[in-house]
Amino acid sequence: xxxxxxxxxxxxxxxxxxxxxxxxxxxxxxxxxxxxxxxxxxxxxxxxxxxxxxxxxxxxxxxxxxxxxxxxxxxxxxxxxxxxxxxxxxxxxxxxxxxxxxxxxxxxxxxxxxxxxxxxxxxxxxxxxxxxxxxxxxxxxxxxxxxxxxxxxxxxxxxxxxxxxxxxxxxxxxxxxxxxxxxxxxxxxxxxxxxxxxxxxxxxxxxxxxxxxxxxxxxxxxxxxxxxxxxxxxxxxxxxxxxxxxxxxxxxxxxxxxxxxxxxxxxxxxxxxxxxxxxxxxxxxxxxxxxxxxxxxxxxxxxxxxxxxxxxxxxxxxxxxxxxxxxxxxxxxxxxxxxxxxxxxxxxxxxxxxxxxxxxxxxxxxxxxxxxxxxxxxxxxxxxxxxxxxxxxxxxxxxxxxxxxxxxxxxxxxxxx
Amino acid sequence: xxxxxxxxxxxxxxxxxxxxxxxxxxxxxxxxxxxxxxxxxxxxxxxxxxxxxxxxxxxxxxxxxxxxxxxxxxxxxxxxxxxxxxxxxxxxxxxxxxxxxxxxxxxxxxxxxxxxxxxxxxxxxxxxxxxxxxxxxxxxxxxxxxxxxxxxxxxxxxxxxxxxxxxxxxxxxxxxxxxxxxxxxxxxxxxxxxxxxxxxxxxxxxxxxxxx
Numbered sequence: 001x002x003x004x005x006x007x008x009x010x011x012x013x014x015x016x017x018x019x020x021x022x023x024x025x026x027x028x029x030x031x032x033x034x035x036x037x038x039x040x041x042x043x044x045x046x047x048x049x050x051x052x053x054x055x056x057x058x059x060x061x062x063x064x065x066x067x068x069x070x071x072x073x074x075x076x077x078x079x080x081x082x083x084x085x086x087x088x089x090x091x092x093x094x095x096x097x098x099x100x101x102x103x104x105x106x107x108x109x110x111x112x113x114x115x116x117x118x119x120x121x122x123x124x125x126x127x128x129x130x131x132x133x134x135x136x137x138x139x140x141x142x143x144x145x146x147x148x149x150x151x152x153x154x155x156x157x158x159x160x161x162x163x164x165x166x167x168x169x170x171x172x173x174x175x176x177x178x179x180x181x182x183x184x185x186x187x188x189x190x191x192x193x194x195x196x197x198x199x200x201x202x203x204x205x206x207x208x209x210x211x212x213x214x215x216x217x218x219x220x221x222x223x224x225x226x227x228x229x230x231x232x233x234x235x236x237x238x239x240x241x242x243x244x245x246x247x248x249x250x251x252x253x254x255x256x257x258x259x260x261x262x263x264x265x266x267x268x269x270x271x272x273x274x275x276x277x278x279x280x281x282x283x284x285x286x287x288x289x290x291x292x293x294x295x296x297x298x299x300x301x302x303x304x305x306x307x308x309x310x311x312x313x314x315x316x317x318x319x320x321x322x323x324x325x326x327x328x329x330x331x332x333x334x335x336x337x338x339x340x341x342x343x344x345x346x347x348x349x350x351x352x353x354x355x356x357x358x359x360x361x362x363x364x365x366x367x368x369x370x371x372x373x374x375x376x377x378x379x380x381x382x383x384x385x386x387x388x389x390x391x392x393x394x395x396x397x398x399x400x401x402x403x404x405x406x407x408x409x410x411x412x413x414x415x416x417x
Numbered sequence: 418x419x420x421x422x423x424x425x426x427x428x429x430x431x432x433x434x435x436x437x438x439x440x441x442x443x444x445x446x447x448x449x450x451x452x453x454x455x456x457x458x459x460x461x462x463x464x465x466x467x468x469x470x471x472x473x474x475x476x477x478x479x480x481x482x483x484x485x486x487x488x489x490x491x492x493x494x495x496x497x498x499x500x501x502x503x504x505x506x507x508x509x510x511x512x513x514x515x516x517x518x519x520x521x522x523x524x525x526x527x528x529x530x531x532x533x534x535x536x537x538x539x540x541x542x543x544x545x546x547x548x549x550x551x552x553x554x555x556x557x558x559x560x561x562x563x564x565x566x567x568x569x570x571x572x573x574x575x576x577x578x579x580x581x582x583x584x585x586x587x588x589x590x591x592x593x594x595x596x597x598x599x600x601x602x603x604x605x606x607x608x609x610x611x612x613x614x615x616x617x618x619x620x621x622x623x624x625x626x627x628x629x
Contacts, residue, residue: 041580046589053596055624084441236469236526239554252526344629348440351522351533353472362473364522368483369628377475379522387557416580 006034009398013042017120017402020412024389026401033401036393038386043416051376055342056082056156059376064150066378067414070109071141072101073356074414075154080260081352081363082156085345086317093308094158095261100299101144101153102261102354103292104196107203108137109357109409110289114210117282117406121223125213133206136199143167143192157318158311163303165191193300200297207289214282224279228392228404231276238391239384242359243284244408248276254355266295278407285409288357317343342371358382358409380414419444422530425465430456445533450545453536457551460523460532468523468532471552474559476566477518480509480592486625504626506593517568519545538568547573565590595620 009026012018021042027035047066051059063078064071076098083089090098111130118126138148143164145151153160167188170181187198214220230240235248245252253270255263271287273280311318319338320331347369353362359381366375385408393401419439426434426446433456436447448456460468481504510516517538524531538545547570549555559570560579567588570576578585587594597620605612 041578041582044580049590049596053622058624087441237553239471239552239558241470241472250526257529341624341627344627349445349533350441350443351473351531360472360524362522364473364475364520366477370485370626371624371629372626374482375475375477377473377520379473383557383561384554387554 005029011401013039017405019116019405019410021416022386022405022410022412024401026393026398028398031397033393033396033398036390036401038389040383040386040412041416043412045417047417048376048378051373053372055371056345056373057338057342059373060155061150061152064152065413066380066417067109067356067358067361067382067411068149069112069411070105070357071149071151072098072105072153073109073354073361075152076102076261077352077354077356077361077363078365079154079156080354081350081365082345084350084352085348085365085367086156086343087346088157088312088314088317090158090261091309091312092262093162093303093306094310096299096302096306097159097163097310098154099262099266100196100296100303101141103295103299104137104140106292106357107289107296108134110285110292113285113357113406113409114282117403117409118214120402120406122219123214123217126210129206129210129213133203136195139167140192140196140199143195155311155318157314158309160311162310163192167192167195193304196296197300200293200300203293204290207286207293211286215286221279223400223403224282224407225277226275227278227396227400228407229275229277230388230392234391235276238388240359240388241381241384242356243281243288244359244381244385246271247273247281247284249274254353254360258353260352260354262299266298268292268295278403281407344369344371345373353379356381358411358414359385361414378414378417380417382408382410382412382415386410386415418442418530422532426532429459429463429465443531443533445535447535447537450536450539453534454546454548454551456534457521457548460534461551466532467525467527469526470524471521471548471555471558472524472531473520473522474548474555474562475520476562476568476590477520478566478590478592479516479518480506483628484509484626485628486622487627504592510593514540516540517543517566519562519568521548543567543569544571545569546571549573564588567591 006027006029009028011024011026013021013023023039025037026033047062060075063074066074111134115127115130141151142148145153169188170184187195230248232248232250235245249272251270251272256270268291271284273284315334320334324331325335345367347367349366351362351364353360361381362379364377365373368374392404419442422444423437423439426437433448433452434446435449438445460466484504486504515537518535521534536545545568547559557579559573560577562568563576564578564580565588587599597616597618599616600613601616602611602613
């Protein structure tokens with residue numbers, strides 16, 4: 001009988017560790033990976049083409065659905081690109097709100113990543129802990145935009161509305177007694193900012209909790225240390241960004257180096273790894289959560305002291321107030337024009353990038369002067385990361401592939417677009 | 418910042434840059450495809466540039482650039498649908514010398530600057546040289562541009578489709594590819610298999626393209 005040297009293994013697209021719909025053809029020698037060929041595109045929706053057929057503002061909602069665990073960061077890049085082409089700038093308060101929610105989103109994303117990565121590698125408890133802490137942040141999303149995930153909250157020229165003065169509260173139900181109800185509503189007595197402040201007070205200790213479960217955990221380290229090592233030179237060559245690049249020891253963070261919105265006024269540190277393996281990237285992301293917490297606190301302090309407009313006053317771009325429309329003809333016309341035709345953007349092209357939780361998320365926007373984009377290109381960090389799969393997985397065992405997928409922080413909404 | 422970079426571009430490839438422009442603080446240069454590889458290599462290796470990272474590569478189809486779908490002169494008296502003019506692909510195709518372009522976004526982490534490079538594909542053979550030997554990570558980006566626009570990258574080791582379905586025909590991001598697609602698929606009870614048929618839905622435009 002002929003001896004079989006290599007065989008191919010089909011991994012996914014229906015695999016719990018594939019983080020969505022990743023299909024991989026693995027060429028194996030025994031249990032060692034010889035070649036990994038990821039097949040993506042199973043979630044391709046042609047977001048870029050769809051954006052070409054609708055006015056600018058109508059695509060903001062699509063941005064949420066790209067990387068569906070860091071919704072507002074996607075919106076942020078898109079909105080910044082439009083603002084750049086229009087040559088406008090959001091009011092200071094809106095910039096702070098955007099930065100605050102971008103950091104809330106970063107924590108949301110990293111918690112999701114930590115939980116799922118833990119689960120992949122065998123730490124079931126992490127998943128439950130992380131989802132527990134995501135809940136208050138989701139509530140903050142809901143309080144400000146009305147939805148827990150797909151917010152459509154950022155707009156060209158600011159944000160949709162100011163932060164609410166009250167937090168929604170839990171109501172009486174047959175399943176909770178009065179004591180429990182009081183407990184649940186204890187931190188919801190003040191405004192959204194008070195609620196978030198309360199969250200930031202205890203979040204650091206939550207991160208300590210995750211770290212006590214994982215950082216020195218023998219199994220965790222055995223699964224991650226020395227897996228998927230990337231040198232800084234290779235990271236540049238492969239187009240890796242974000243924590244994937246910082247894990248290799250490159251201190252590059254767009255929030256610091258090319259600050260947008262109010263990031264220039266924030267005080268925070270950029271963590272970097274040393275070895276460029278999965279474990280260092282884990283440490284980088286955990287530290288990023290602490291830093292995000294710091295930024296949120298700075299934003300809350302500023303926002304509490306500085307009321308003001310959250311949207312520019314130009315009604316050719318931002319809709320007028322509902323109340324004005326009732327007795328002002330011009331407001332009514334502006335509203336009508338904005339919601340039927342949209343606004344025309346001057347001819348030109350621009351690229352706006354943000355430090356997305358996963359890496360550099362960029363929007364290349366091209367306008368020929370019409371009310372719809374001529375071409376929109378979404379630069380998704382995950383797309384570059386997963387294209388490095390073959391190089392990272394080569395020579396590792398099958399079980400390590402799961403750890404590598406986890407460390408790349410892959411979400412198919414953005415990769416397949 | 419961009420001005421400084423523009424001066425350096427002038428210094429290094431004065432004769433190779435066909436067009437250069439700073440818009441909203443960002444520098445775009447256009448090069449001929451025959452010069453692409455040498456320009457890119459200089460951009461990566463020269464101490465003045467040090468673009469060690471290729472952030473993004475994308476295709477662009479210029480077929481209907483500057484066309485709108487809305488005429489208000491005679492038609493506005495007769496309702497929305499009659500005011501709408503569909504895009505004219507045929508006459509646009511006649512002068513399609515410069516139809517497909519590839520746009521590269523480069524980033525230098527060391528010097529903290531960015532540049533955008535545009536190169537037009539040959540309209541006859543749709544070829545552009547691949548930069549995969551200069552930035553290895555471009556592999557999938559070039560596959561994507563091939564899949565969506567049909568641009569061919571000379572020297573790419575594995576130019577397969579990437580985002581569209583297995584066995585897909587056509588290049589969906591071309592401007593003359595309908596948004597509703599060309600084929601639809603359903604499961605046929607009698608044949609007990611999936612069948613492909615021409616689409617039965619009609620394309621609708623809710624908001625016409627307007628240039629003001």
